[in-house]
Amino acid sequence: MRKVFKKVFYLYYDGFRNMTFGRTLWIIILVKLFIMFAILKLFFFPDVLKSKFASDEERGNYVIEQLTKPKINNND
Amino acid sequence: MIENLDMSLVDWSRAQFALTALYHWLFVPLTLGLSFIIAIMESIYVRTGDEFWKKTTKFWMNIFGINFAIGVATGIILEFEFGTNWSNYSWFVGDIFGAPLAIEGIMAFFLESTFIAVMFFGWNKVSKKFHLLSTWLVAVGSNLSAIWILVANAWMQNPVGMKFNPDTARNEMVNFWEVLLSPTAVNKFLHTVSQGYVLAALVVIGISSWYLIKNRNVMFAKKSIIVAAAFGLVASVNMIGSGDNSARDVARTQPMKFAAMEALYEGRENAPLVAAGVLSGKEQAEYRKKDFIFKIEIPSALSYMVHLSPDGFIPGIMDLIDGNEKRGILSFSEKANRGAVAIETLRELKEAKGKDEQRYIELKQKFDDPDWEENYFQYFGYGYYKGMNPISIIPSVSLTFYSFHLMVGLGFMFIIFLAVILFFSVDNKLQDKKWLLKLGIIMVPLAYVATEAGWIVAEVGRQPWVIQDMLPTVAAVSQINVSSVQITFWLFALLFTALLIAELKIMFKQIKLGPKDGGK
Numbered sequence: 001m002r003k004v005f006k007k008v009f010y011l012y013y014d015g016f017r018n019m020t021f022g023r024t025l026w027i028i029i030l031v032k033l034f035i036m037f038a039i040l041k042l043f044f045f046p047d048v049l050k051s052k053f054a055s056d057e058e059r060g061n062y063v064i065e066q067l068t069k070p071k072i073n074n075n076d
Numbered sequence: 077m078i079e080n081l082d083m084s085l086v087d088w089s090r091a092q093f094a095l096t097a098l099y100h101w102l103f104v105p106l107t108l109g110l111s112f113i114i115a116i117m118e119s120i121y122v123r124t125g126d127e128f129w130k131k132t133t134k135f136w137m138n139i140f141g142i143n144f145a146i147g148v149a150t151g152i153i154l155e156f157e158f159g160t161n162w163s164n165y166s167w168f169v170g171d172i173f174g175a176p177l178a179i180e181g182i183m184a185f186f187l188e189s190t191f192i193a194v195m196f197f198g199w200n201k202v203s204k205k206f207h208l209l210s211t212w213l214v215a216v217g218s219n220l221s222a223i224w225i226l227v228a229n230a231w232m233q234n235p236v237g238m239k240f241n242p243d244t245a246r247n248e249m250v251n252f253w254e255v256l257l258s259p260t261a262v263n264k265f266l267h268t269v270s271q272g273y274v275l276a277a278l279v280v281i282g283i284s285s286w287y288l289i290k291n292r293n294v295m296f297a298k299k300s301i302i303v304a305a306a307f308g309l310v311a312s313v314n315m316i317g318s319g320d321n322s323a324r325d326v327a328r329t330q331p332m333k334f335a336a337m338e339a340l341y342e343g344r345e346n347a348p349l350v351a352a353g354v355l356s357g358k359e360q361a362e363y364r365k366k367d368f369i370f371k372i373e374i375p376s377a378l379s380y381m382v383h384l385s386p387d388g389f390i391p392g393i394m395d396l397i398d399g400n401e402k403r404g405i406l407s408f409s410e411k412a413n414r415g416a417v418a419i420e421t422l423r424e425l426k427e428a429k430g431k432d433e434q435r436y437i438e439l440k441q442k443f444d445d446p447d448w449e450e451n452y453f454q455y456f457g458y459g460y461y462k463g464m465n466p467i468s469i470i471p472s473v474s475l476t477f478y479s480f481h482l483m484v485g486l487g488f489m490f491i492i493f494l495a496v497i498l499f500f501s502v503d504n505k506l507q508d509k510k511w512l513l514k515l516g517i518i519m520v521p522l523a524y525v526a527t528e529a530g531w532i533v534a535e536v537g538r539q540p541w542v543i544q545d546m547l548p549t550v551a552a553v554s555q556i557n558v559s560s561v562q563i564t565f566w567l568f569a570l571l572f573t574a575l576l577i578a579e580l581k582i583m584f585k586q587i588k589l590g591p592k593d594g595g596k
Contacts, residue, residue: 015197021138021582022196025145028578033149035571036156044564045156048163048554060244061426063167067245067551068423 086553088561089161094535095565096153098528099572103147103579105527108222108269109276110140111215113307115208120303122208132296133211134199135591136280139583141196146579151225153568161561165542165552170246172238172255173228180224187217222272223265230261232543233534234329240453242425242443259325264534266318270311271530274490275523277308278516281497283587285516288507296591298501301516305498312491319487320381326537327382327390330544332469333537335393336476338378341365343392343400349377352481355474363393364467366474393473397466408458408466411545415459418452457546471539479532486526493519 019026049059114136121129155177158166166173194202194210202210231237237254238247249255281304284297327334335341338350341363353371360366376386383389391405399407406414421439428436442448461468497516500506506513538544542552 011197011201012193014201015193021586022141024582025142028575029145029148032571032575036149036152040153040564040567041156044560044567045160047159048556049167050159056244059167060246063164064245064422064426066164066555067168068419068426 083550085556085558085561086549088558088565089157089553090549092161092561092565092568093154093157096150096157096568096572097531097535099568099576100147100150100154101528101531102524102576103143103150104222105268105272105275106143106279107140107147107218108272109274109307109311110136110143110279111211111218112273113276113280113304114140115212115215116303116307117300118208118211122204128295128299130199131591132300135296135586136300137195138586139279139283142579142583142586144192146575146582150572150575160556161554162542162552163554165547168245168247168547168552169232169543170238170241170244171249172231172235172247175249175252176224176228176255180221183217183224184221187213187220191217219269222269226265226268227256227261229534230258230264231255232541233264233538234258234260234325235543235546236260240443242422242440243429245422259321260329263318263322263325266314267322268530270315270318271487271527273311274308274315274487274494275527277304277311277494278490278519278523280304281308281494281516282520285513286587287590289510289513289517293590294507298504298506301497301506302501305494305501309491309494309498312487312494315487316491319484324382330538331391332393332396333471333476333533334382335391335396336471336473336537337480337533338390339366339368339473339477340378340390340392341394343390343395343403345379345387345389346376347378347388347390348373348375349381350477350481352485353477355477363397364470364473365393393470397470406455408461408469411455411458412462412464414452415455415457416462417459418456419459421452455545457541457543457548457551460548460551469540471537476533476537479529479536483526483529483533486522486529490519490523490526 016022016026049062053059053062114133117129117133117136120126121133158173191210191213194207195214198207198210235247236258237249237251239250240247255261281301284300284304287293287297288301323334323337326337335343338347339353339355340347350368351372351374354369355366356369358366378390379388380386389403391400391403395403395405397408399405399410421442425436425439425443428439430436443453458469493515497506497512500509500512540548540550542549
């Protein structure tokens, strides 16, 4: 079992170590994930219902209220 | 009943979603198709033991890796938008979306992430056969991931297998298999992945054509073209079949979209198929009608395509607005009235809950009554348009019509091109046909235009619905500040453009290096 783990570890270790342009790709992936999760998600994309209400019941009631008070601007 | 909502919030939210979805889709189809082309090439290597095929596989694997790395996780942004910009919708769809997306996440993680490492790092470290198995599993895994998101999208186009819970305002899945195997989902999956295969084939051919024009890596390019063209040609047969089925399904489940795809205003029997046409720029006030400046029609072909009979009736936009008693089509105003009753029933039920138990039970029973569901709840979304101008439920006919015809026209052109290039490749006369090689390069951007046009047909054509007939965009949107949507729109535009430039830059560099020097 230990041998298998060692083999798996070296597969990844050697793989990452011997990368050429893959390094650039990994940098892009990490920067992208950072922008997406640490900036966009955190500051710009809160879960509206989760942040506004504590329970599913409250969320459900709010959505029913929203759905039963249609808001359409008839600009035609 | 109607209050004013800042339409710019809806428009900006839609624009933002469209932007992220269209950018995300630039990365996905190549992953879907190229993974199989690589697996086929590696299979040839394992079977023949010829190092040439190993080198060829490795090069295309690098192109796959670049596209995968840049594109990976771009779809997550769409999920962010569901929670922030489309919270009513997110809640309303309930577990219908949750289950397929959760399965997608798990599958993508285990199948793709695990075996992708073996695929890239495992050369000479694992046996040839295990490496080949990993490559095939990456291909199968990435395509299986696509199933789940396409099933979720298909449900929005044709909601089946669920029951609306009026207490929670959520749809609950009652039949997983009905959701998974609805004709809409099956056709959507087959059509989407097969066009991804055709796109990937065209990308391989385009890059290989460039090598042949430059007289570089000649054998590599020729063999790559044969594999890609054969693969693309087989996929294109499936693309036509599933596209045909898909159109028939749209005619049945989304007749307004179908009418917009053909710019058909007046329904008729022996309806002709518009092979090509130009719509007038002038829009009539009624039905937003646009006449054709010119068109080439195939007599009765549209009726035949849908009903497998030339006499079949195809409803036009006017029939869907005014109703057609003879054909059993309800008018827009009747649907709006029935939908308003369903909305009002939901509102009353919420008010009665905990206050008037008898009334509550009485109203709740309506939601459990299949007849009421069929005659009223089915038109829930139309209730938002009661008393409004019916043109509100007509999608952009020009955009849907042109996108559809562009997609179909390019699709048929790709098939002819793939057949011709395969013919000359097998005949070993390809290098003399510079025009064909140049055409091969031109086909690459056209493949992307076609695939994006397909999504425009699917998504713009179903407007104003987020969930067909049940939830319009105006009711699905979150009540948030429009300026925050505008800011994130531009942030995304910036981020995705940067990613696209990065992808193209790295890819062009690898292509210039060629198969000999393609690193890891």
